[in-house]
Amino acid sequence: MLGYVMIQPEIVAFYLPVIGEVKxxxxxxxxxxxxxxxxxRSKSNYINHEVHFFGGVGGIFATWLLNGW
Known part of the structure; x- marks a missing residue:
């Protein structure tokens, strides 16, 4: 997801009812x-949030390396 955000930053991701479109x-x-x-804030550890966070960071770096930025 974050690699796509780097490639297409101006595309609308989603709409919020009060605010409108969010890039x-x-x-x-x-x-x-x-x-x-x-x-x-969460007391339960059912989701490994570090893995999701560093997966997003890895997606950024992979996109950066593959596109030659």
Whole structure:
């Protein structure tokens, strides 16, 4: 997902009822921040949030390496 955000940052990711359209770049940031907030607030460890976070970071680096930026 975050690799796609790097390639197409201006595409609309989703719509929020009050705010309206949210671009990919902001959707990716909302995803990362939301994941981190949920990790620190959650008492249960059913989801390994570090793996999702570093998977997103890995997607960014893989996209960066494959596209030669």
């Amino acid at each position: 990919n770049i902001y959707g990716g940031l909302i995803c990362i921040v939301g994941l981190l907030i949920h990790q620190f």
